[in-house]
Amino acid sequence: GAVVSQHPSRVICKSGTSVKIECRSLDFQATTMFWYRQFPKKSLMLMATSNEGSKATYEQGVEKDKFLINHASLTLSTLTVTSAHPEDSSFYICSAPQGIYNSPLHFGNGTRLTVT
Amino acid sequence: EDKVVQSPLSLVVHEGDTVTLNCSYEVTNFRSLLWYKQEKKAPTFLFMLTSSGIEKKSGRLSSILDKKELFSILNITATQTGDSAIYLCAAGGSQGNLIFGKGTKLSVKP
Numbered sequence: 001g002a003v004v005s006q007h008p009s010r011v012i013c014k015s016g017t018s019v020k021i022e023c024r025s026l027d028f029q030a031t032t033m034f035w036y037r038q039f040p041k042k043s044l045m046l047m048a049t050s051n052e053g054s055k056a057t058y059e060q061g062v063e064k065d066k067f068l069i070n071h072a073s074l075t076l077s078t079l080t081v082t083s084a085h086p087e088d089s090s091f092y093i094c095s096a097p098q099g100i101y102n103s104p105l106h107f108g109n110g111t112r113l114t115v116t
Numbered sequence: 117e118d119k120v121v122q123s124p125l126s127l128v129v130h131e132g133d134t135v136t137l138n139c140s141y142e143v144t145n146f147r148s149l150l151w152y153k154q155e156k157k158a159p160t161f162l163f164m165l166t167s168s169g170i171e172k173k174s175g176r177l178s179s180i181l182d183k184k185e186l187f188s189i190l191n192i193t194a195t196q197t198g199d200s201a202i203y204l205c206a207a208g209g210s211q212g213n214l215i216f217g218k219g220t221k222l223s224v225k226p
Binding site: 038044091093105106107109110 | 118152154159161202204206214215216218219
């Protein structure tokens with residue numbers, strides 16, 4: 001079945017550095033991918049929608065200059081957390097629909113980011 | 117390899133029916149099991165379960181976890197058309213990661 005691979009699964013970085021997270025659809029093409037952040041209440045907050053070949057659409061309150069999204073191909077989207085701060089420490093998850101919009105989402109396994 | 121398996125993959129019922137959604141898991145250093153309702157892009161959190169045998173309830177929805185048999189169920193009673201959605205189950209390990217199942221697509225007909 002459809003698989004979404006997310007890498008790295010865990011990363012620790014120092015304040016001020018940038019971290020790139022990759023999300024790949026392994027056996028299907030994804031023109032759209034979604035990036036989420038998981039908060040302590042375990043709710044998933046949608047950060048942005050990544051669109052292949054065009055700019056990402058950011059949700060209200062998400063800093064686009066801080067969370068850079070690039071969707072370079074039909075199977076790869078990247079999220080770069082720039083100039084990371086401890087408050088950016090969180091769990092980031094990507095997902096991609098296989099097929100038409102509103103079809104079931106396939107989730108990556110997430111990336112645990114810790115900024116020291 | 118960690119995995120979460122949900123069944124059935126899809127389900128069609130009529131309003132007023134009761135449904136049970138299943139989720140089995142194999143996750144290293146299991147810590148918690150979560151249920152989400154996905155209607156659009158961002159799943160809505162429903163429940164987090166960490167202890168066996170303790171039912172969590174919210175309105176017509178309830179869920180329980182069996183850590184011995186490694187599964188959880190989500191029950192919805194007196195279903196309504198607004199319950200139509202994809203229900204996701206995710207198991208969390210000690211690393212803080214979440215392993216998602218494929219989801220169960222529930223369609224509630226009037």
